[in-house]
Amino acid sequence: MKKNLVLIGMMGSGKSTIGRILAKNSKKKFYDIDKVIEKENGMKISEIFKKKGENFFREIEEKFSIQILKSYGNIIALGGGAYLNDKIRSEIKINSISVWLKWSANLLIPRILNSKTRPLVYKLSEKDLMKLIDTRSKVYSKADYKINCDKLNKNEILKKILDIYNK
Ligand code: S3P
Numbered sequence: 001m002k003k004n005l006v007l008i009g010m011m012g013s014g015k016s017t018i019g020r021i022l023a024k025n026s027k028k029k030f031y032d033i034d035k036v037i038e039k040e041n042g043m044k045i046s047e048i049f050k051k052k053g054e055n056f057f058r059e060i061e062e063k064f065s066i067q068i069l070k071s072y073g074n075i076i077a078l079g080g081g082a083y084l085n086d087k088i089r090s091e092i093k094i095n096s097i098s099v100w101l102k103w104s105a106n107l108l109i110p111r112i113l114n115s116k117t118r119p120l121v122y123k124l125s126e127k128d129l130m131k132l133i134d135t136r137s138k139v140y141s142k143a144d145y146k147i148n149c150d151k152l153n154k155n156e157i158l159k160k161i162l163d164i165y166n167k
Contacts, residue, residue, distance in 0.1 A: 001072045001073065002072060002073035003072070003073070003095055003096050003097050004069065004071065004072065004073065004074045004075070004076050004095060004096035004097070005022070005074075005075050005076065005096070005097055005099065005161070005165045006069070006076045006077075006078060006092055006096045006097065006098045006099070007019050007075075007076070007077045007078065007098075007099055007101060007161075008078050008082075008083040008098055008099070008100050008101070008140055008143055009080065009100050009101040009102060009103070009140060010080050010103070010108055010112070010133060010136060010140075011080040011112045011115070011118050011120070011121060012103075012108055012111040012112040012115075012118075013080075013101040013102075013103055013108065013149070014101055014149070014154075014157070015032075015077035015078070015080075015101060016032050016034070016035075016077045017154075018077075018101065018154070018157060018158060018161065019032065019075050019076070019077040020032070021154075021158060022075050022158060022161060022162070023074075023075040025158075026075075026162075028073060028074060028075050029071075029073075029074045029075070030074070030075045030076075030077070031068045031071075031074055031075070031076045031077070032077045033061065033064055033065050033068065033076065033077065033078050033079050033082060034077075034079050036064050036068065037057075037060055037061060037064055037079075040060075040064065041060065044117070045057070045079075045117070045118075045119065046116070046117055046118070046119045046122075048060075049119035049120075050119065054119075054120075058081070058085070061079055061081070061082055061085070061088075062082075062085055062087060062088060065078060065079075065082050065085075065088045065091070066087065066088060066091045069088070069091040069092060069094075069095065069096055070091070070095070072095065076096070080120075080136075081120070081136075083098075083139060083140060083142075083143070084136065084139050089142065097144050097145070097164065097165060098143040098144045098145070099143060099144065099145045099146075099147060099161055099164060100140045100141070100143035100145065100146045100147070101147055101149055101157070102137070102140070102146050102147060102148050102149060103149050103150060104150050105129075105130050105133045105134075107150060108133060109126055109129050109130070109133075112129070113126060113129065145164050147160050147161065
């Protein structure tokens with residue numbers, strides 16, 4: 001059976017946008033884990049962080065990510081922090097191909113700095129964000145594939161992902 005295609009990477013790297021287009025073009029199902037969590041909890045991610053805290057969010061993120069990763073042949077966008085979870089990474093290994101959408105920090109930071117919908121970065125300075133990108137990149141680099149997106153347009157990114165998935 002066909003594996004899932006899992007998009008990973010920092011907030012603002014385009015996982016949801018690219019994933020949605022990929023799914024539409026290939027007539028596959030698309031799961032945006034953040035959206036699944038919001039729907040199941042009847043709250044926006046920022047509200048979950050505020051009312052229940054990050055630990056609670058990470059627990060349900062683990063639960064829903066693993067549940068959905070057990071499916072086949074779907075396109076899945078993980079939340080930016082999900083790939084840091086060992087159990088989620090192990091689940092991806094079983095049945096999915098992971099692709100890291102990599103952007104340089106100088107392109108990523110202006111996109112996400114002060115974002116009100118992203119509770120994790122809301123209070124971070126540019127320097128903190130730089131550190132976060134640096135630490136996370138070491139883990140993201142464990143993905144099966146990496147796409148350097150800096151110089152690519154959306155269609156070029158889509159093509160690269162499809163080439164990987166249809167290999
Ligand atoms: C997070 C990224 C967000 C969301 C939550 C935490 C993170 O998802 O899961 O705010 O830890 O990087 P996106 O990467 O889709 O913005």
